[in-house]
Amino acid sequence: MVRVSTAPTAPEPLTVRDVTVRFAGLTALDAVSFTVEPGSVHAVIGPNGAGKSTTFNVLSGVYRATSGSVRLGTTELTGLAPHKIAGLGVARTFQNLALPPQATVAESLMLGRHRLTRAGFVAAGLRLPSAAREARAHRERVREIAGFIGLDAELEKPAGILPYGKQKLVELGRALCMEPQVLLLDEPIAGMTADERRRVAAVVADVRDSLGISIVLVEHDMGVVMKLADAVTVLDFGRRIAGGTPAEVQNDPAVVQAYLGTQE
Numbered sequence: 141m142v143r144v145s146t147a148p149t150a151p152e153p154l155t156v157r158d159v160t161v162r163f164a165g166l167t168a169l170d171a172v173s174f175t176v177e178p179g180s181v182h183a184v185i186g187p188n189g190a191g192k193s194t195t196f197n198v199l200s201g202v203y204r205a206t207s208g209s210v211r212l213g214t215t216e217l218t219g220l221a222p223h224k225i226a227g228l229g230v231a232r233t234f235q236n237l238a239l240p241p242q243a244t245v246a247e248s249l250m251l252g253r254h255r256l257t258r259a260g261f262v263a264a265g266l267r268l269p270s271a272a273r274e275a276r277a278h279r280e281r282v283r284e285i286a287g288f289i290g291l292d293a294e295l296e297k298p299a300g301i302l303p304y305g306k307q308k309l310v311e312l313g314r315a316l317c318m319e320p321q322v323l324l325l326d327e328p329i330a331g332m333t334a335d336e337r338r339r340v341a342a343v344v345a346d347v348r349d350s351l352g353i354s355i356v357l358v359e360h361d362m363g364v365v366m367k368l369a370d371a372v373t374v375l376d377f378g379r380r381i382a383g384g385t386p387a388e389v390q391n392d393p394a395v396v397q398a399y400l401g402t403q404e
């Protein structure tokens with residue numbers, strides 16, 4: 141795998157404090173707190189309806205917390221629009237593919253470079269040398285990231301014709317192209333074959349280990365969570381019922397009870 145240089149700024153913790161989300165009469169999240177340590181994989185798990193997707197949507201700015209705060213380092217993210225949050229270094233992938241169907245892998249990855257483009261439309265339109273240099277640098281970075289996710293041979297193929305697992309990697313690559321400090325992954329391996337799952341899990345581990353990017357992982361597959369995560373936050377009915385290392389939460393009676401309860 142090609143190595144890509146680490147993000148220039150040291151990653152900061154993502155701090156979730158007392159976040160409550162209420163929908164007409166229903167408390168989807170109830171004073172939830174956890175901290176995603178820099179350069180770690182932090183999984184958010186819980187039975188159906190526990191509040192995982194709501195957490196994800198709050199972190200990415202799709203939902204606004206009724207109260208509480210989300211901070212990256214000292215920067216307050218609460219209440220910011222999704223593109224602002226992405227611009228501050230918290231990038232997300234989508235559970236369902238969100239790639240333009242005709243775009244090549246290179247074009248799909250380039251979408252992630254948009255916020256980093258400095259040369260304005262005028263400079264680009266006038267074909268100024270500065271704009272050309274910048275475009276070259278972005279293309280180079282796209283190639284590096286394609287190498288990182290193992291898709292450099294597929295750069296000029298339409299992303300839409302690739303197998304599902306590779307399309308999901310393109311989507312992950314698009315998020316990496318934003319040079320995030322934190323990557324939010326919403327069920328990144330759902331619907332994949334065993335081979336695809338292994339490959340994506342390896343890339344996720346590599347994103348942490350080689351790039352030092354923090355990852356928030358909302359995932360149903362316990363095997364992957366237990367293998368990949370450094371820390372786990374467990375939700376049940378909108379409350380944080382446990383947190384710690386995978387081994388700690390696995391043996392936590394409240395967690396066992398929450399999962400057993402859903403099987404009855």
Ligand SMILES: Nc1ncnc2c1ncn2[C@@H]1O[C@H](COP(=O)(O)OP(=O)(O)OP(=O)(O)O)[C@@H](O)[C@H]1O
Pocket residue numbers: 163166167168186187188189190191192193194195
């Ligand atoms: N936009 C919304 N409007 C109203 N209620 C919502 C909304 N989004 C989520 N909820 C409710 O909030 C609670 C938490 O849902 P959420 O989708 O966050 O759980 P989850 O842990 O992601 O579940 P699953 O594993 O089934 O995806 C549920 O009771 C859900 O019905």
